[in-house]
Amino acid sequence: MGEVPYLTLNNGVRIPQLGFGVWQVPADEVVEPVRIALETGYRHVDTAAAYGNEEGVGQAIREAGVAREDLFVTTKLWNADHANAGEAFDVSLRKLGLDYVDLYLIHWPRPDKDQYVEAYRAMEKVLAEGRARAIGVSNFHQAHLEKLLAETEVVPAVNQIELHPGFDQAELRAFNRAHGIQTEAWSPIGQGKGLLDNPALAEIAAEVGRTPAQTVLRWHLQLGNVVFPKSVTPARIRENFEVFDFALNAAQMDAISALPGERIGANPETAFF
Numbered sequence: 001m002g003e004v005p006y007l008t009l010n011n012g013v014r015i016p017q018l019g020f021g022v023w024q025v026p027a028d029e030v031v032e033p034v035r036i037a038l039e040t041g042y043r044h045v046d047t048a049a050a051y052g053n054e055e056g057v058g059q060a061i062r063e064a065g066v067a068r069e070d071l072f073v074t075t076k077l078w079n080a081d082h083a084n085a086g087e088a089f090d091v092s093l094r095k096l097g098l099d100y101v102d103l104y105l106i107h108w109p110r111p112d113k114d115q116y117v118e119a120y121r122a123m124e125k126v127l128a129e130g131r132a133r134a135i136g137v138s139n140f141h142q143a144h145l146e147k148l149l150a151e152t153e154v155v156p157a158v159n160q161i162e163l164h165p166g167f168d169q170a171e172l173r174a175f176n177r178a179h180g181i182q183t184e185a186w187s188p189i190g191q192g193k194g195l196l197d198n199p200a201l202a203e204i205a206a207e208v209g210r211t212p213a214q215t216v217l218r219w220h221l222q223l224g225n226v227v228f229p230k231s232v233t234p235a236r237i238r239e240n241f242e243v244f245d246f247a248l249n250a251a252q253m254d255a256i257s258a259l260p261g262e263r264i265g266a267n268p269e270t271a272f273f
């Protein structure tokens with residue numbers, strides 16, 4: 001089946017390039033899909049305080065019996081907590097039932113509040129204490145990153161952004177790369193809608209003998225993105241992990257990049273929730 005590749009973040013921490021996302025999975029339903037993902041071989045789970053399911057994620061991790069050092073767990077600081085990031089981190093850690101997380105992210109910049117620098121300074125402290133192995137951001141545009149880089153010490157390890165065919169974020173990916181910031185792609189398969197039904201994608205998928213979802217996930221891996229597709233369906237959880245033993249050629253990569261699409265989620269500049 002092939003092995004999940006690991007990438008090395010700018011502070012030397014290694015991250016499995018493909019993980020498991022749990023957005024919109026209710027707290028009382030999250031244990032089973034995470035259990036199946038870990039059983040399948042996933043070693044990276046992406047959650048957030050705002051998903052309301054950190055306790056269930058922690059329970060599944062404890063029950064799976066996988067050594068903690070073999071897992072990569074990400075959680076995120078919610079927008080209401082920019083002014084008290086240290087306390088919010090403690091709450092997340094307690095809900096997860098862990099001694100440390102592998103990655104802690106600012107979920108959205110909320111430029112209207114202008115408190116993300118303050119939040120990030122508190123996260124630098126969490127990093128220094130060894131309670132997060134890496135810190136970073138999510139949904140940051142170049143301008144938000146530039147302000148952060150100018151006013152804080154630690155270069156973010158990661159910028160997690162909406163990214164999928166039709167919305168490939170080429171400029172922001174280039175900016176991230178130039179600053180040693182790893183790009184993570186959220187909604188990597190476009191939330192399953194529209195994109196996966198595209199006939200041109202179906203043609204490429206048939207050429208490589210894979211499903212449309214596998215073909216798109218492979219496109220991400222070859223672009224160098226970290227991804228964590230979400231599914232609660234066991235067959236799909238397994239399907240999304242079988243993407244390490246085939247390759248797309250340059251023409252197929254370009255054709256996927258050229259697929260139509262647009263932003264699905266909120267624009268970070270105006271995401272005032």
Ligand code: NAD
Nearest residue numbers: 021022023046186187188189190191192213229230231236
């Ligand atoms: P996704 O692109 O992973 O799509 C998930 C949906 O696609 C599923 O609900 C299912 O309907 C469908 N699907 C999954 N596997 C499939 C398959 N093999 N074949 C056909 N359909 C399939 O979308 P997402 O959940 O929005 O993004 C993934 C993860 O990214 C989230 O769970 C979360 O961890 C993270 N995320 C982060 C942010 C952020 O602001 N930082 C925002 C959204 C998502």
